[in-house]
Amino acid sequence: xxxxxxxxxxxxxxxxxxxxxxxxxxxxxxxxxxxxxxxxxxxxxxxxxxxxxxxxxxxxxxxxxxxxxxxxxxxxxxxxxxxxxxxxxxxxxxxxxxxxxxxxxxxxxxxxxxxxxxxxxxxxxxxxxxxxxxxxxxxxxxxxxxxxxxxxxxxxxxxxxxxxxxxxxxxxxxxxxxxxxxxxxxxxxxxxxxxxxxxxxxxxxxxxxxxxxxxxxxxxxxxxxxxxxxxxxxxxxxxxxxxxxxxxxxxxxxxxxxxxxxxxxxxxxxxxxxxxxxxxxxxxxxxxxxxxxxxxxxxxxxxxxxxxxxxxxxxxxxxxxxxxx
Amino acid sequence: xxxxxxxxxxxxxxxxxxxxxxxxxxxxxxxxxxxxxxxxxxxxxxxxxxxxxxxxxxxxxxxxxxxxxxxxxxxxxxxxxxxxxxxxxxxxxxxxxxxxxxxxxxxxxxxxxxxxxxxxxxxxxxxxxxxxxxxxxxxxxxxxxxxxxxxxxxxxxxxxxxxxxxxxxxxxxxxxxxxxxxxxxxxxxxxxxxxxxxxxxxxxxxxxxxxxxxxxxxxxxxxxxxxxxxxxxxxxxxxxxxxxxxxxxxxxxxxxxxxxxxxxxxxxxxxxxxxxxxxxxxxxxxxxxxxxxxxxxxxxxxxxxxxxxxxxxxxxxxxxxxxxx
Numbered sequence: 001x002x003x004x005x006x007x008x009x010x011x012x013x014x015x016x017x018x019x020x021x022x023x024x025x026x027x028x029x030x031x032x033x034x035x036x037x038x039x040x041x042x043x044x045x046x047x048x049x050x051x052x053x054x055x056x057x058x059x060x061x062x063x064x065x066x067x068x069x070x071x072x073x074x075x076x077x078x079x080x081x082x083x084x085x086x087x088x089x090x091x092x093x094x095x096x097x098x099x100x101x102x103x104x105x106x107x108x109x110x111x112x113x114x115x116x117x118x119x120x121x122x123x124x125x126x127x128x129x130x131x132x133x134x135x136x137x138x139x140x141x142x143x144x145x146x147x148x149x150x151x152x153x154x155x156x157x158x159x160x161x162x163x164x165x166x167x168x169x170x171x172x173x174x175x176x177x178x179x180x181x182x183x184x185x186x187x188x189x190x191x192x193x194x195x196x197x198x199x200x201x202x203x204x205x206x207x208x209x210x211x212x213x214x215x216x217x218x219x220x221x222x223x224x225x226x227x228x229x230x231x232x233x234x235x236x237x238x239x240x241x242x243x244x245x246x247x248x249x250x251x252x253x254x255x256x257x258x259x260x261x262x263x264x265x266x267x268x269x270x271x272x273x274x275x276x277x278x279x280x281x282x283x284x285x286x287x288x289x290x291x292x293x294x295x296x297x298x299x300x301x302x303x304x305x306x307x308x309x310x311x312x313x314x315x316x317x318x319x320x321x322x323x324x325x
Numbered sequence: 326x327x328x329x330x331x332x333x334x335x336x337x338x339x340x341x342x343x344x345x346x347x348x349x350x351x352x353x354x355x356x357x358x359x360x361x362x363x364x365x366x367x368x369x370x371x372x373x374x375x376x377x378x379x380x381x382x383x384x385x386x387x388x389x390x391x392x393x394x395x396x397x398x399x400x401x402x403x404x405x406x407x408x409x410x411x412x413x414x415x416x417x418x419x420x421x422x423x424x425x426x427x428x429x430x431x432x433x434x435x436x437x438x439x440x441x442x443x444x445x446x447x448x449x450x451x452x453x454x455x456x457x458x459x460x461x462x463x464x465x466x467x468x469x470x471x472x473x474x475x476x477x478x479x480x481x482x483x484x485x486x487x488x489x490x491x492x493x494x495x496x497x498x499x500x501x502x503x504x505x506x507x508x509x510x511x512x513x514x515x516x517x518x519x520x521x522x523x524x525x526x527x528x529x530x531x532x533x534x535x536x537x538x539x540x541x542x543x544x545x546x547x548x549x550x551x552x553x554x555x556x557x558x559x560x561x562x563x564x565x566x567x568x569x570x571x572x573x574x575x576x577x578x579x580x581x582x583x584x585x586x587x588x589x590x591x592x593x594x595x596x597x598x599x600x601x602x603x604x605x606x607x608x609x610x611x612x613x614x615x616x617x618x619x620x621x622x623x624x625x626x627x628x629x630x631x632x633x634x635x636x637x638x639x640x641x642x643x644x645x646x647x648x649x650x
Contacts (some may be wrong), residue, residue, distance in 0.1 A: 122602050
């Protein structure tokens with residue numbers, strides 16, 4: 001029998017589902033809408049039907065598979081209670097018991113667990129990716145927000161309430177930019193995709209850079225991809241956006257290193273496509289902010305998870321981790 | 326038999342030694358000079374003789390005691406290797422193998438271990454103090470420097486190289502004050518005893534505060550105790566020093582909470598004698614910098630370790646932790 005797990009990634013718009021083997025390969029995948037109706041029971045019924053359909057498909061492709069469990073990644077996902085709690089971008093109000101409801105639909109599966117998406121990505125990196133064999137590492141996920149997953153002594157750190165690993169909310173600049181969470185100067189306000197756009201507009205204004213290709217886009221239209229393209233084409237403003245994003249990210253990562261002394265920091269997300277454009281200033285900034293005993297000791301590595309499938313692959317890894325705990 | 330452990334605190338000038346019972350009470354203590362001769366073998370011989378003498382004393386007081394081990398707290402102490410590494414304020418050069426040398430002198434003791442002083446204090450808080458029964462907490466020690474010990478799932482976090490828990494080197498102010506470590510804007514440069522003095526002198530200059538009692542001291546003479554006395558007497562400058570110190574400390578602690586979501590943060594050291602003068606602004610600042618999901622959830626507590634004996638008591642706790650690991 002070939003053992004596989006199911007990974008579920010609950011996003012604001014869609015819920016992606018995949019059947020994933022022990023190597024982290026997606027055998028088959030599908031998605032359903034994450035509903036706006038707010039009825040968690042109805043949603044879990046639809047999700048369970050979709051999972052069963054996908055399992056049936058996977059068994060048609062390969063009769064020898066055995067499902068070991070289901071891992072779920074979700075915003076504000078709490079591993080301890082198996083709940084999603086007050087997720088601002090989902091229609092479910094308050095605290096909803098995802099794991100409990102899924103267990104009712106899949107009573108034979110031992111390993112059903114849930115955590116937030118960044119924690120799931122970190123577990124994915126540990127089970128299938130570049131962190132295999134590492135006992136202490138931290139993963140930063142750069143996207144619309146900045147998430148993180150912290151691994152100490154081979155285990156994900158959930159903290160006393162299940163919500164540890166919010167490194168994106170380290171304060172970088174006292175009294176700085178307003179963060180989506182309401183506080184000021186957090187890393188997420190500088191190093192997320194919107195954060196990079198904010199930096200680009202500050203620089204356009206600072207230099208009155210009428211000749212930058214970024215000067216021809218509205219605030220609402222400018223994307224990280226446009227900044228990347230402009231940087232590759234040599235635009236000074238766009239290049240400085242990467243420089244400053246790396247500088248800020250490195251300051252936050254140095255704080256993480258001072259707390260945890262990990263073997264490596266993994267970076268995941270869109271900006272990593274820019275390679276050294278983001279890695280070089282980040283490395284330089286880390287070293288600049290570190291205590292001498294940590295200098296040149298901690299690796300900064302791009303994630304080895306496939307960007308397209310990372311969310312479901314990461315979530316599926318949670319089921320393996322649960323089974324082997 | 327009454328089980329006891331030996332705690333050794335290696336400081337720049339003196340090495341304190343104590344025999345400590347399971348409740349964290351010091352039965353008897355002594356100290357020797359930490360030598361300037363740099364000969365680690367000679368020092369460990371002298372230290373072992375002093376430990377043996379103290380054990381003999383303790384047995385004279387109470388025949389029924391059994392020594393379970395020796396815990397050592399030392400600057401740049403590495404738990405994994407049992408070494409002190411490149412400690413700037415000690416005369417021993419490079420890496421010195423303290424645990425290995427002590428084991429040669431005490432071959433019958435199972436539990437001999439070493440870590441840095443802040444980690445030892447955190448273990449002391451967990452074994453004897455206010456963190457009994459807590460699985461996730463962080464301790465900040467405020468003194469000449471700012472140290473910290475991080476506990477996750479009931480274990481001290483040492484990181485991949487033994488040096489985790491340097492929260493005093495979180496960057497609070499980009500491009501800010503020069504820290505003793507050579508970087509800029511670190512927490513230690515604001516919240517240590519010298520950091521508070523720096524704040525006092527900045528404020529004297531800012532307000533041209535000729536009527537402050539602090540205006541009658543030189544930079545080299547002003548102590549934290551004088552700032553405390555002036556604050557208690559109502560001096561505005563001194564009161565603002567505590568306000569700003571708490572503000573900075575709270576920013577750093579919020580970063581710690583975002584990383585680790587601990588049940589509590591413990592504070593240890595001189596400034597805690599000021600009670601709410603330091604605790605109130607620290608609490609306010611923590612809440613101001615936190616993500617909403619963490620607000621009003623994490624306790625800020627003064628250490629319950631006796632200030633006078635905390636270093637040897639903390640170190641002795643390491644032996645208990647080692648025995649029960």
